[in-house]
Amino acid sequence: MPLILPTPASFQMEEKKSKFIGHCAPVRSKDEALAFISEIRAEHKTANHNVFAYSVTEGNIIRFNDDGEPGGTAGMPVLNVYQKAGIIDFVCVVTRYFGGTLLGAGGLVRAYTKAAKGAMEAAGPEELVIITTHTVTCTYARLDQVKYNLNKWGIEVVEWVYTDQASATVRVREAQAEEFFTGLANLAVVC
Secondary structure, eight states: OOEEOSSOEEEEEEETTEEEEEEEEEOSSHHHHHHHHHHHHHHTTTSSEEEEEEEETTTTEEEEEOTTSOTTSSHHHHHHHHHHHTBOSEEEEEEEEOOSOOOHHHHHHHHHHHHHHHHHHHHOOEEOOOEEEEEEEEOTTTHHHHHHHHHHTTOEEEEEEESSSEEEEEEEEGGGHHHHHHHHHHHTOBO
8 A cells, every 4th residue: 555745844964064954745746746846945045956856646747856966866766765665646855965075976875865764754654545435324223233333344424314214424444445335235235
């Protein structure tokens, strides 16, 4: 199951007198990702580099940029951190203030990877939970049994409406859906 970032976060570290600041955030669109990148660039306009990577599910967009660092030493390592973790719909910008010591290609990859990973871990990735809403209708003769089972299955009941039959609006997590629908079928209840 894919992971998402629940909140923006940042992480700061130093590597041979260069300061690296990883910034990450959840995004839903390319425009949100670009706005976040612009915001970080404006905040750190005196930085030597503002490397970025982002991925947006809608439109299957994946982009990264080394921002003047040697090719393949910055943007791609940042992107790899998030892809290997299974995170979707994210943007990460790693800002570098050069400290006067060259790090070499391997050192740059390690530093950008560490800053990106630190920001990701600070955000505390969470499992993506897909929830759908359904209406469950039953006779009054089955009402107690239906209420008991909805509670047993951990289904969130939003509202009950009582007319000639009882109807509940429920929210079902994707992981619960099979048990929910099978259980309702066994109870001969309409969904």
